[in-house]
Amino acid sequence: xxxxxxxxxxxxxxxxxxxxxxxxxxxxxxxxxxxxxxxxxxxxxxxxxxxxxxxxxxxxxxxxxxxxxxxxxxxxxxxxxxxxxxxxxxxxxxxxxxxxxxxxxxxxxxxxxxxxxxxxxxxxxxxxxxxxxxxxxxxxxxxxxxxxxxxxxxxxxxxxxxxxxxxxxxxxxxxxxxxxxxxxxxxxxxxxxxxxxxxxxxxxxxxxxxxxxxxxxxxxxxxxxxxxxxxxxxxxxxxxxxxxxxxxxxxxxxxxxxxxxxxxxxxxxxxxxxxxxxxxxxxxxxxxxxxxxxxxxxxxxxxxxxxxxxxxxxxxxxxxxxxxxxxxxxxxxxxxxxxxxxxxxxxxxxxxxxxxxxxxxxxxxxxxxxxxxxxxxxxxxxxxxxx
Ligand SMILES: *Cc1c(COP(=O)(O)O)cnc(C)c1O
Numbered sequence: 001x002x003x004x005x006x007x008x009x010x011x012x013x014x015x016x017x018x019x020x021x022x023x024x025x026x027x028x029x030x031x032x033x034x035x036x037x038x039x040x041x042x043x044x045x046x047x048x049x050x051x052x053x054x055x056x057x058x059x060x061x062x063x064x065x066x067x068x069x070x071x072x073x074x075x076x077x078x079x080x081x082x083x084x085x086x087x088x089x090x091x092x093x094x095x096x097x098x099x100x101x102x103x104x105x106x107x108x109x110x111x112x113x114x115x116x117x118x119x120x121x122x123x124x125x126x127x128x129x130x131x132x133x134x135x136x137x138x139x140x141x142x143x144x145x146x147x148x149x150x151x152x153x154x155x156x157x158x159x160x161x162x163x164x165x166x167x168x169x170x171x172x173x174x175x176x177x178x179x180x181x182x183x184x185x186x187x188x189x190x191x192x193x194x195x196x197x198x199x200x201x202x203x204x205x206x207x208x209x210x211x212x213x214x215x216x217x218x219x220x221x222x223x224x225x226x227x228x229x230x231x232x233x234x235x236x237x238x239x240x241x242x243x244x245x246x247x248x249x250x251x252x253x254x255x256x257x258x259x260x261x262x263x264x265x266x267x268x269x270x271x272x273x274x275x276x277x278x279x280x281x282x283x284x285x286x287x288x289x290x291x292x293x294x295x296x297x298x299x300x301x302x303x304x305x306x307x308x309x310x311x312x313x314x315x316x317x318x319x320x321x322x323x324x325x326x327x328x329x330x331x332x333x334x335x336x337x338x339x340x341x342x343x344x345x346x347x348x349x350x351x352x353x354x355x356x357x358x359x360x361x362x363x364x365x366x367x368x369x370x371x372x373x374x375x376x377x378x379x380x381x382x383x384x385x386x387x
Contacts, residue, residue, distance in 0.1 A: 001324040002377060005187035005299075008264065008367045009253075016256040020248045027247040035251040036197065038258045039162075039182070043172030045199035047206030050251060051213050054159045054183030054196035056244035058086035058129070060212040061179040061198050064205045065127050065153045067092045074114070075129040075157075076106040077333035077353040083129050083157045084334045095125070096335055098350035102288050104133050104301070107352070108142040115150050127153045132161035132171060134287065134330075135189070135268075135296030140166055140176035159183035160298035162190060163265035167292050174201050179209075184254050189268075189296050190261050192254030195246050208239075216241030267367040268297035271374060275300055275363070278378040282387050283308035285359075299330055300365040302381075303356065309385045313358060319384040320361070325377055327361040 020031055036048035051057045067073060073087035077096040084094045097114055100107040111128070118124045128147065130138040140156070147154050154177040158164075161171045162182045172180045179202075182188075184195035200206050211218060216239030218224060227233045246254075257264075272295075276286050285303040289295060304313055311319075320327045333353045335345035348354065364377050 001326060002364045002369070002373055003326045003366075004328045004362050004364050006366050006368065007186040007191045008260070010260075012259075013253055013256045016252040017249055020252045023248070025248055027245060027249075029248040031248040031251040031255060032246055035192075035246075035255040035258070038255055039172070039197055040199055042258065042261070043162075043170045043174075043180070043199055045172055045174050045180070046201045047203065048197050048199045049206060049209040049213060050195065050197050050246040050254075051244040052196070052246050052250075053194050053244075054157070054181050054185070055082040055086070056213070056242070057181040057183075057196040057198040057209075058082055058155065058157065059089050060209045060242075060244065061155050061181055061205075062086045062090045062092070062127060063212055064208040065155070065178060067127055071126040072118075072123060073127045073129060074111075074125040075334075076131050076133070077335055077350045078104060078133060078331050078356060079131040079157065079334060080159070080331060081334055081337060082159075083131050084340075086129075087127070092126070094340075096333075096345075096350055096353075097128075098352045099356060101352050101356070103136060103138075103290065104356060105136065105138040106130055106143075108139045108146070111143065111146060115146060119150065124150055125152050127155060129155045129157050130177070131157040131159075132164065132296070134299040134301055135160045135164050136287070136290060137161065137164060137166035137171060137293045137295070144176035153178045156180040158296075159185075159188060159196075161296040162188075163261045164296035165294035171296065172199050174199060178202060179205060184250075184257075187298075189264055189298055190254065190257035192246065192250040192257070195250045195254055211239055212241040213244040214241060215243060264367045265294075265296055268365060269295075271365055271369055272297050272300055274371070274374055275365075275378070278374070279381070282378075282382055283385055284381070297365065299362045301330060301360050301362050303359040304361070304385065306359060309387075311384070311386065313361075316384045317361065320380055323380040323383070325364065325380045327363050329357065329360060330362045331357070333357055 184192035
């Protein structure tokens, strides 16, 4: 069986986790800040806040940007549900901007149109969440220019994109956004088991996110309210936060994986290059790459040219699974999920996203995927599409 994604764990990773197990702190120890510093330094961001998932990071990022009841958040429909759910957690409403048919990311053309309409009816978004699908960066300069014009904030959901570059600079430097969020789930580019991180250049946002990740509790004197001297106030809860902390065990794995990040992304590019060549003879569309960007290549997605194939997308999906090639669909448009349909969204809302959904597969892509396995994947696709 060949999965679409999987982690790469070596002895150094294992030793790093075991060392924490033998140390004084399993959580709230020194390894979490060390991992935060490694990611911040790598990305060229000033602050990093490690949490237990990218979902948690998206939630506290929205809260730190002031998202609440009555606010509107926009994102792309072709993403994991977490990119939209974070707004709902804050009591805000969510809306979706259709994708660009070439990059599969949120379309800046559609964003321009939607903003103009929203301004007329007084329903501008407070935050736009840009998702670097598959690791391919969004048109951040374009989105950033619009944020200045319309006054919205930007979160980059870079769950797929650590190790990638946009205009020759690392994803996560927040040049075009307020906060960037990473995921360290085992299917992603590097893993901490579960885990996520929010990076930012804004000290106030970073401080607020730190507070929110740990119950809204501070033990720093300057943050605390004056209380009678005869009472003990060694901490105060000053906001409503959560327990979204990352443990030192997870951070140790993440920190160890950071040392192989560049190698992982290079290996992903090598696989992508082979796939590009091997698949060029088949009735499928291989991923288009932005010239001034370097993808993290979390996913390698192909689109079926169904008018040249005698089978349906589900038939090909089943055939590949029968051949033990575990392809996946990234993603079902979020608003088509039953929970979202119940909020009033209807099929057909974002036509490009739905077209993409009806043709797409993510095929196996991870550093340990051997050349023989890559060939096996391509052979199975050839067979499944009847080419
Ligand atoms: C995986 C993923 C998330 C959620 O990450 P977790 O760390 O599993 O919470 C969010 N957004 C996107 C685009 C993802 O792929």
